[in-house]
Amino acid sequence: MARLGLCRRNMTRVLVYVGVLIAIIAATEARPKSAEPKCKSGPVDLVFIIDGSRSVRPHEFETMRKFMIDIIHEMDIGLEATRVGVVQYSSQVQNVFSLKAFSKPAQMVKAINEIIPLAQGTMTGLAIRYAMNVAFSAEEGARPNVPHVAVIVTDGRPQDRVAEVAAAARESGIEIYAIGVARADMTSLRAMASPPFEDHVFLVESFDLIHQFGLQFQDKLCGMDLCLESDHGCEHICESSPGSYHCLCLPGYTLNEDGKTCTPIDLCAEGKHDCQQICIASPGSFTCDCNTGYTLNDDKRTCTMIDYCSFGNDSCEHQCASVLNGFNCRCQEGYSLNDDLKTCTMIDYCSFGNDSCEHECVSVLQSFYCQCREGYTLNEDETTCTMIDYCSFGNDSCEHECVSVLKGFHCICNDGYSLNDDKKTCTMIDYCSFGNDSCEHECVSVLKGFHCICNDGYSLNDDKKTCTMIDYCSFGNDSCEHECVSVLKGFNCRCKDGYTLNDDKKTCTMIDYCSFGNHSCDHHCGGVLNGFYCRCNEGYTLQENGKTCLSDNLCNTVEHGCEHQCVSTPGSYHCICPEGHELQDDGKTCGSCRSSNIDLVLLIDGSKSVRPQNFELVKQFVNQVVDQLDVSPKGTRVGLVQYSSRVRTEFTLGMYQTKEEIKKAVMNVEYMEKGTMTGLALKHMVENSFTEAEGARPAGKNIPRVGLVFTDGRSQDDIQEWAKKAKEAGITMYAVGVGKAVEDELREIASEPVEKHFFYSADFTAISQIAENLKLNVCAAESQGEIEVKNPCACESLVEFQQVTMSTLDQLTQKLSAMTKRLEVLENQLLTRK
Numbered sequence: 001m002a003r004l005g006l007c008r009r010n011m012t013r014v015l016v017y018v019g020v021l022i023a024i025i026a027a028t029e030a031r032p033k034s035a036e037p038k039c040k041s042g043p044v045d046l047v048f049i050i051d052g053s054r055s056v057r058p059h060e061f062e063t064m065r066k067f068m069i070d071i072i073h074e075m076d077i078g079l080e081a082t083r084v085g086v087v088q089y090s091s092q093v094q095n096v097f098s099l100k101a102f103s104k105p106a107q108m109v110k111a112i113n114e115i116i117p118l119a120q121g122t123m124t125g126l127a128i129r130y131a132m133n134v135a136f137s138a139e140e141g142a143r144p145n146v147p148h149v150a151v152i153v154t155d156g157r158p159q160d161r162v163a164e165v166a167a168a169a170r171e172s173g174i175e176i177y178a179i180g181v182a183r184a185d186m187t188s189l190r191a192m193a194s195p196p197f198e199d200h201v202f203l204v205e206s207f208d209l210i211h212q213f214g215l216q217f218q219d220k221l222c223g224m225d226l227c228l229e230s231d232h233g234c235e236h237i238c239e240s241s242p243g244s245y246h247c248l249c250l251p252g253y254t255l256n257e258d259g260k261t262c263t264p265i266d267l268c269a270e271g272k273h274d275c276q277q278i279c280i281a282s283p284g285s286f287t288c289d290c291n292t293g294y295t296l297n298d299d300k301r302t303c304t305m306i307d308y309c310s311f312g313n314d315s316c317e318h319q320c321a322s323v324l325n326g327f328n329c330r331c332q333e334g335y336s337l338n339d340d341l342k343t344c345t346m347i348d349y350c351s352f353g354n355d356s357c358e359h360e361c362v363s364v365l366q367s368f369y370c371q372c373r374e375g376y377t378l379n380e381d382e383t384t385c386t387m388i389d390y391c392s393f394g395n396d397s398c399e400h401e402c403v404s405v406l407k408g409f410h411c412i413c414n415d416g417y418s419l420n421d422d423k424k425t426c427t428m429i430d431y432c433s434f435g436n437d438s439c440e441h442e443c444v445s446v447l448k449g450f451h452c453i454c455n456d457g458y459s460l461n462d463d464k465k466t467c468t469m470i471d472y473c474s475f476g477n478d479s480c481e482h483e484c485v486s487v488l489k490g491f492n493c494r495c496k497d498g499y500t501l502n503d504d505k506k507t508c509t510m511i512d513y514c515s516f517g518n519h520s521c522d523h524h525c526g527g528v529l530n531g532f533y534c535r536c537n538e539g540y541t542l543q544e545n546g547k548t549c550l551s552d553n554l555c556n557t558v559e560h561g562c563e564h565q566c567v568s569t570p571g572s573y574h575c576i577c578p579e580g581h582e583l584q585d586d587g588k589t590c591g592s593c594r595s596s597n598i599d600l601v602l603l604i605d606g607s608k609s610v611r612p613q614n615f616e617l618v619k620q621f622v623n624q625v626v627d628q629l630d631v632s633p634k635g636t637r638v639g640l641v642q643y644s645s646r647v648r649t650e651f652t653l654g655m656y657q658t659k660e661e662i663k664k665a666v667m668n669v670e671y672m673e674k675g676t677m678t679g680l681a682l683k684h685m686v687e688n689s690f691t692e693a694e695g696a697r698p699a700g701k702n703i704p705r706v707g708l709v710f711t712d713g714r715s716q717d718d719i720q721e722w723a724k725k726a727k728e729a730g731i732t733m734y735a736v737g738v739g740k741a742v743e744d745e746l747r748e749i750a751s752e753p754v755e756k757h758f759f760y761s762a763d764f765t766a767i768s769q770i771a772e773n774l775k776l777n778v779c780a781a782e783s784q785g786e787i788e789v790k791n792p793c794a795c796e797s798l799v800e801f802q803q804v805t806m807s808t809l810d811q812l813t814q815k816l817s818a819m820t821k822r823l824e825v826l827e828n829q830l831l832t833r834k
Contacts, residue, residue, distance in 0.1 A: 043146045044082045045099055047135045049127050051154035052088040052118040055183065061117050064153055068112055072105050079103045085135050086112060089127035090120035095134070100141025124158035125165045128192065132169040148174045152192055157185040166192040176200065235261045252284020276302045293325045317343040334365025358384045375407040399425045416448040440466045457489040481507045498530035522549040548762060563589045585756065598704045599653050599696050600629070601639040601689045603681045605711040606672035608644070609740070615671045618710060623663045625708070631659045638662050639689055643681035645674040649688070654695020678715035678745070682722035686729055708734040709749050714742045723749045739763060
């Protein structure tokens with residue numbers, strides 16, 4: 001009995017899900033609107049599988065669209081409640097939106113209103129397979145231990161096999177409802193749907209009627225199921241109602257006064273039967289039986305005496321007369337029963353030889369008459385015979401012609417028609433159905449043949465079979481400045497490469513690539529056909545990348561303010577100090593200081609955009625920085641972290657104690673590739689790299705903590721929060737960017753003053769110079785004594801001057817060579833465009 005109760009509760013839950021699917025619409029349209037909250041039927045993963053084939057007319061598709069929207073409006077939509085997905089299919093499958101795509105009805109309604117019918121074939125099996133393998137997968141948002149419900153709406157016969165894939169889908173736990181409209185095939189619907197079919201298969205005459213199947217479920221959608229959540233004590237069935245429940249009995253039982261137990265109903269004892277002879281009772285029902293010698297009739301109530309004559313073993317020559325538990329033989333009038341009590345003898349008047357019958361003479365009692373063979377009628381002389389003309393009776397119902405034959409008639413059709421299965425009506429032969437019409441677009445059957453027609457916008461060719469799209473450009477009235485392109489039922493104007501179509505849709509204007517704002521020219525952009533070129537102001541040289549401009553010698557063109565010496569570099573300059581002196585924080589004046597002890601952690605970008613060869617340059621950059629440091633257990637400690645889509649500590653602050661160990665470990669670092677999660681790397685540095693567990697010295701010792709971030713591109717996550725927390729934790733942050741690194745992100749990372757802690761280079765070849773410029777040592781105090789200034793006439797000073805001069809000349813030579821190559825490239829481009 002408990003299992004029966006459980007089955008009843010499961011059936012109630014299934015009906016709730018069905019109500020969620022197709023019942024809410026009828027309920028909401030047939031009843032007044034209520035301001036009460038929506039029903040909460042429990043979490044459901046619901047996927048609509050809608051037929052977008054060409055047979056679904058536009059207004060029918062709109063009705064189907066409204067059907068889905070109305071259901072969604074009446075459901076408790078949410079990631080923890082009901083999730084909805086929509087799949088459209090025809091000859092292919094389109095995932096309109098998945099179960100995880102939206103959590104609000106407005107989002108779903110917008111997506112449903114934007115569906116464009118695919119308007120092709122009807123591959124229903126393909127759509128069911130997609131729903132099973134993709135739409136109800138965890139990746140698309142399907143949840144375990146939540147009912148998976150699919151509603152298939154179609155108006156035609158599937159063009160592929162559905163039985164096997166539908167069985168597999170049901171086996172995987174998907175509850176399938178099949179709604180067929182108009183031309184849908186009931187056999188295919190039953191092959192798709194879950195059992196029982198009376199609850200899962202619906203066939204209506206039109207799309208306008210698909211809302212009629214909701215009323216039977218509307219009262220089962222709301223409220224707590226007390227049958228599931230209480231000890232109801234029902235012996236047979238517990239049925240929930242809003243806020244309550246009541247017990248029911250199985251068919252054939254009646255509920256006792258305690259409202260819970262059941263007693264079988266004996267209709268025979270109560271006289272509530274209509275058996276003619278014998279009543280046999282069963283719980284709540286009965287069956288009838290008959291006495292010996294009688295048999296039960298088809299009405300299963302009354303009895304008829306057994307007709308022993310019907311058994312065919314009576315051997316009576318004329319007639320068999322049944323009696324109770326047996327039979328007797330008797331003869332027709334004019335016959336006598338013979339001594340064997342079975343055969344009969346009649347007086348044969350035909351044997352007298354005076355009958356004159358053309359066909360047959362039939363003896364009758366005390367006389368005879370003439371009889372014609374089957375298919376003939378006796379003439380007025382009652383002796384001769386004529387074949388019966390069945391067509392003359394006027395009841396042949398032949399649509400075209402009636403032909404009499406012996407014992408009947410048959411219908412035939414006029415030329416060009418075929419006889420239908422009813423053998424009476426005729427249908428014009430559809431010559432298009434033979435499949436040999438060869439029409440490219442459409443075949444139209446006519447009497448005794450067919451002819452081809454073309455779709456709108458096409459004309460029939462001379463072969464009367466193929467079609468050609470009408471070339472509207474050939475009419476000469478397109479007014480296109482450049483080119484005319486014919487399309488179905490019209491034409492479009494198109495511009496030549498490097499031009500764009502104006503608002504009048506006819507004339508063309510050359511594209512100004514400089515106006516796009518993405519030319520990246522340092523100084524000036526000049527537009528040409530299909531492109532642009534960059535040019536520099538006077539005193540600047542265009543670089544090999546064709547975009548950036550570098551001053552020929554910034555030390556000679558700007559007020560550098562270097563106290564000792566200015567050294568020009570491509571696109572920049574820097575100040576240097578005499579040997580034994582150190583450049584101050586202002587980057588211009590010189591002073592002497594001792595190296596401080598610091599804890600330094602370097603975060604290097606190992607993303608895919610860096611490329612392996614450039615990653616080797618990054619490692620050289622790290623070692624160049626290490627060369628400037630006083631590395632020792634009590635001096636400077638160095639840690640290294642590499643990041644891409646994840647973060648990996650290559651070595652901690654406490655792992656190595658000499659420069660040689662660190663530099664060797666750096667060169668052994670393997671390139672990670674993948675993404676650029678700079679924010680994740682900063683978080684790792686703040687939470688892990690500067691902990692005492694990884695070798696950082698206690699904060700009470702006041703050892704400066706320095707972080708250096710090296711990247712070549714935009715971060716794929718947010719860096720603002722952890723860049724701020726790093727600086728709030730007392731970490732001095734340096735940011736080094738190369739190539740496509742974003743300046744705003746670098747400035748966000750760098751400590752104040754930003755200009756001292758932020759460095760950028762256009763390519764990896766210049767990062768060694770950045771390493772030279774980095775000031776990672778913190779001056780604790782100025783040294784005492786005077787600054788030693790070298791004698792400019794001393795030998796070593798002359799040698800240094802010569803080296804600087806030769807280096808400058810080499811740079812000028814390289815710039816001149818690059819400019820010459822760039823001019824040659826521009827000249828070739830211009831010649832090619834001409």
